[in-house]
Amino acid sequence: xxxxxxxxxxxxxxxxxxxxxxxxxxxxxxxxxxxxxxxxxxxxxxxxxxxxxxxxxxxxxxxxxxxxxxxxxxxxxxxxxxxxxxxxxxxxxxxxxxxxxxxxxxxxxxxxxxxxxxxxxxxxxxxxxxxxxxxxxxxxxxxxxxxxxxxxxxxxxxxxxxxxxxxxxxxxxxxxxxxxxxxxxxxxxxxxxxxxxxxxxxxxxxxxxxxxxxxxxxxxxxxxxxxxxxxxxxxxxxxxxxxxxxxxxxxxxxxxxxxxxxxxxxxxxxxxxxxxxxxxxxxxxxxxxxxxxxxxxxxxxxxxxxxxxxxxxxxxxxxxxxxxxxxxxxxxxxxxxxxxxxxxxxxxxxxxxxxxxxxxxxxxxxxxxxxxxxxxxxxxxxxxxxxxxxxxxxxxxxxxxxxxxxxxxxxxxxxxxxxxxxxxxxxxxxxxxxxxxxxxxxxxxxxxxxxxxxxxxxxxxxxxxxxxxxxxxxxxxxxxxxxxxxxxxxxxxxxxxxxxxxxxxxxxxxxxxxxxxxx
Amino acid sequence: xxxxxxxxxxxxxxxxxxxxxxxxxxxxxxxxxxxxxxxxxxxxxxxxxxxxxxxxxxxxxxxxxxxxxxxxxxxxxxxxxxxxxxxxxxxxxxxxxxxxxxxxxxxxxxxxxxxxxxxxxxxxxxxxxxxxxxxxxxxxxxxxxxxxxxxxxxxxxxxxxxxxxxxxxxxxxxxxxxxxxxxxxxxxxxxxxxxxxxxxxxxxxxxxxxxxxxxxxxxxxxxxxxxxxxxxxxxxxxxxxxxxxxxxxxxxxxxxxxxxxxxxxxxxxxxxxxxxxxxxxxxxxxxxx
Numbered sequence: 001x002x003x004x005x006x007x008x009x010x011x012x013x014x015x016x017x018x019x020x021x022x023x024x025x026x027x028x029x030x031x032x033x034x035x036x037x038x039x040x041x042x043x044x045x046x047x048x049x050x051x052x053x054x055x056x057x058x059x060x061x062x063x064x065x066x067x068x069x070x071x072x073x074x075x076x077x078x079x080x081x082x083x084x085x086x087x088x089x090x091x092x093x094x095x096x097x098x099x100x101x102x103x104x105x106x107x108x109x110x111x112x113x114x115x116x117x118x119x120x121x122x123x124x125x126x127x128x129x130x131x132x133x134x135x136x137x138x139x140x141x142x143x144x145x146x147x148x149x150x151x152x153x154x155x156x157x158x159x160x161x162x163x164x165x166x167x168x169x170x171x172x173x174x175x176x177x178x179x180x181x182x183x184x185x186x187x188x189x190x191x192x193x194x195x196x197x198x199x200x201x202x203x204x205x206x207x208x209x210x211x212x213x214x215x216x217x218x219x220x221x222x223x224x225x226x227x228x229x230x231x232x233x234x235x236x237x238x239x240x241x242x243x244x245x246x247x248x249x250x251x252x253x254x255x256x257x258x259x260x261x262x263x264x265x266x267x268x269x270x271x272x273x274x275x276x277x278x279x280x281x282x283x284x285x286x287x288x289x290x291x292x293x294x295x296x297x298x299x300x301x302x303x304x305x306x307x308x309x310x311x312x313x314x315x316x317x318x319x320x321x322x323x324x325x326x327x328x329x330x331x332x333x334x335x336x337x338x339x340x341x342x343x344x345x346x347x348x349x350x351x352x353x354x355x356x357x358x359x360x361x362x363x364x365x366x367x368x369x370x371x372x373x374x375x376x377x378x379x380x381x382x383x384x385x386x387x388x389x390x391x392x393x394x395x396x397x398x399x400x401x402x403x404x405x406x407x408x409x410x411x412x413x414x415x416x417x418x419x420x421x422x423x424x425x426x427x428x429x430x431x432x433x434x435x436x437x438x439x440x441x442x443x444x445x446x447x448x449x450x451x452x453x454x455x456x457x458x459x460x461x462x463x464x465x466x467x468x469x470x471x472x473x474x475x476x477x478x479x480x481x482x483x484x485x486x487x488x489x490x491x492x493x494x495x496x497x498x499x500x501x502x503x504x505x506x507x508x509x510x511x512x513x514x515x516x517x518x519x
Numbered sequence: 520x521x522x523x524x525x526x527x528x529x530x531x532x533x534x535x536x537x538x539x540x541x542x543x544x545x546x547x548x549x550x551x552x553x554x555x556x557x558x559x560x561x562x563x564x565x566x567x568x569x570x571x572x573x574x575x576x577x578x579x580x581x582x583x584x585x586x587x588x589x590x591x592x593x594x595x596x597x598x599x600x601x602x603x604x605x606x607x608x609x610x611x612x613x614x615x616x617x618x619x620x621x622x623x624x625x626x627x628x629x630x631x632x633x634x635x636x637x638x639x640x641x642x643x644x645x646x647x648x649x650x651x652x653x654x655x656x657x658x659x660x661x662x663x664x665x666x667x668x669x670x671x672x673x674x675x676x677x678x679x680x681x682x683x684x685x686x687x688x689x690x691x692x693x694x695x696x697x698x699x700x701x702x703x704x705x706x707x708x709x710x711x712x713x714x715x716x717x718x719x720x721x722x723x724x725x726x727x728x729x730x731x732x733x734x735x736x737x738x739x740x741x742x743x744x745x746x747x748x749x750x751x752x753x754x755x756x757x758x759x760x761x762x763x764x765x766x767x768x769x770x771x772x773x774x775x776x777x778x779x780x781x782x783x784x785x786x787x788x789x790x791x792x793x794x795x796x797x798x799x800x801x802x803x804x805x806x807x808x
Contacts, residue, residue: 010571010574010575011572011577037605037658037659038534038658038659038661039659040651042656043654043658043789047794050795050796051794051795051796054795055651055789058536058650059536061535061539061684062537064536064538107544111544111573115575139557144525144566146527146568146569146574147555147573148574149576150575150581150583150584151575152576171552174550174552177544178550178551178767181541181767182767183770185766186770186771187776188776189776189777190766190771192541193538194776195776196777198778200741201741202777203741203776203779204776205777319658321608411741411742412741414740
């Protein structure tokens with residue numbers, strides 16, 4: 001037993017550190033810490049409210065598009081036009097965000113996660129004629145193996161054929177995710193950081209050829225998702241089926257829902273959405289979301305204690321470097337004082353228990369193929385499976401959406417910036433529930449607060465000392481090989497956190513333990 | 520086949536959003552697989568040893584890759600920095616890993632890695648000019664890479680490739696140019712150290728809506744035909760080749776989608792081009808027209 005340092009944890013977005021205490025090979029405590037503070041909420045103060053939509057996309061370059069959506073919904077509400085967005089504008093927003101999500105989920109499985117399961121080094125002995133694999137073989141033979149080594153050694157279990165297919169698909173997936181970004185650009189100008197989604201609708205107007213360009217790229221991605229991505233996830237899930245028991249987490253799930261099907265209902269939690277909003281838990285009951293019950297706590301965050309327990313509308317960003325006892329730049333969002341996990345798993349489970357027939361049929365069929373039950377979804381592999389199945393449903397729906405655009409109809413509604421106003425934008429990003437809230441005074445931003453999905457998932461302990469969802473998923477995990485703690489990185493990456501991360505394992509007896517370095 | 524020359528490269532991320540890395544993944548010809556795996560030019564392979572989002576490894580082992588590269592490839596590797604550098608509170612607003620129990624700041628990483636690099640590429644508007652994290656009131660004291668280098672007396676040559684995000688071609692073209700012709704000559708860069716081949720003309724000069732401007736036909740709201748000047752377009756004060764290069768495998772570009780240019784490649788992005796949706800001469804900022 002001792003202190004093991006894994007630092008930094010790569011293949012996720014941003015800067016994060018997680019400390020884990022281990023006793024007899026089992027994680028007993030975990031602390032996750034956001035390690036970068038940029039103060040975008042402070043930078044937003046006093047600016048023209050319309051600029052928030054561009055600035056807040058830069059919260060995250062991996063998932064800027066949902067920020068554009070949350071900010072636009074937030075500003076629509078503040079400008080009093082939240083029931084006036086033309087259908088074309090609503091649909092094109094969905095298509096831009098959907099394109100980004102297709103791209104993002106493919107990236108997450110193949111390029112951020114797969115290297116924990118597939119063995120690239122085995123391609124050294126490849127004998128077949130797949131040109132991508134041959135070029136990887138040549139690459140390996142040249143001997144300079146960055147960025148594929150160093151890596152953890154040991155638990156790579158895929159049979160050769162499955163392993164080869166997955167690596168060939170790693171390359172193919174690079175092209176597919178790029179096509180998703182191209183789709184986003186068709187209606188959003190450029191990706192990442194699109195300029196199309198605006199308060200009032202979108203800047204773009206659909207044409208027959210832009211619809212066609214979008215549709216045929218979508219068809220190509222859809223074919224990849226159905227025939228490559230889903231089969232690959234199921235193949236990996238079968239071989240690593242123990243990961244349906246590892247990394248369960250807090251057992252409570254929350255989603256704001258996403259992709260407005262109706263644009264007239266002002267209450268976003270009541271708005272008809274492709275994925276409905278809601279909450280569920282291990283008991284598989286469906287419950288609604290009341291945004292008034294969201295609070296952010298800062299007992300363990302580097303912010304003034306006086307800013308704790310506030311609703312995002314009244315949120316305060318008051319940094320306090322070196323605060324005693326604090327260990328993260330992330331605040332701890334909680335719902336009704338309780339810990340909730342957000343993300344694709346939450347969306348799929350909420351809609352499963354709410355009785356969405358397509359979701360239920362798809363999940364039941366995949367689970368039965370793997371030989372798992374619905375309860376197993378609360379796990380590392382369950383998160384990957386939910387993400388893949390959601391991608392399939394989304395690609396199918398987007399085909400209908402793009403064909404429902406009406407050439408020549410308006411996409412944008414003009415507005416006046418009010419002297420004083422408030423707004424809130426609640427919508428799921430690829431990684432989960434995303435909240436933007438604004439207060440306007442004198443036509444300027446008086447306060448702007450953002451709660452990102454990873455803040456929910458990777459949050460530190462709250463004022464009641466309840467660990468965050470990722471911390472809870474790590475606690476109780478048995479680590480087979482402390483020098484190659486695959487379990488920890490696989491759990492962390494299954495959440496698709498938007499933060500680069502470092503994991504520390506500290507001897508439960510204190511920090512004086514012997515230090516082992518992980519190779 | 521002759522010997523393949525390996526060019527080591529290290530890519531680190533500071534106060535940014537990873538958008539620059541995502542943009543590089545969008546490269547089409549060459550695509551990102553060609554860049555990572557294949558010879559980007561005959562007998563030349565960029566050996567990307569460290570990239571936070573791409574590399575397989577994690578933990579101490581990948582930090583060793585950094586120190587090994589500094590030791591073994593002194594003045595022989597290219598350092599790419601994404602993000603601005605937080606300098607307030609001795610850089611404690613941004614930390615990557617620790618040594619002997621002490622946090623290692625992004626500030627110290629950038630200093631240490633640039634010192635031994637052959638050249639530094641400040642990639643994106645944050646690294647080049649400070650970008651959004653440097654926006655008023657600049658809560659974390661963010662500085663561009665060049666300023667940190669100059670203040671620290673580090674003489675390693677650096678190139679700024681702005682954009683939020685920058686176009687993948689701007690990066691790949693710059694790297695290809697270094698591989699073919701060596702480090703850029705003084706005359707290849709402008710006074711802001713941007714490669715002239717990408718940043719020598721304004722958006723406005725090459726804009727397909729330019730004829731509307733010349734005829735004074737201005738759009739009054741988004742979706743209208745006409746020049747987007749009245750809606751706040753920053754094309755007249757922003758230098759980049761977006762209108763002719765186009766984005767995302769030439770699928771589109773900002774003005775092509777009916778949006779204004781928001782000036783994301785400008786030295787003054789964000790404070791000196793915002794409010795973004797107010798006509799140039801009516802916006803309250805120091806103009807550079």
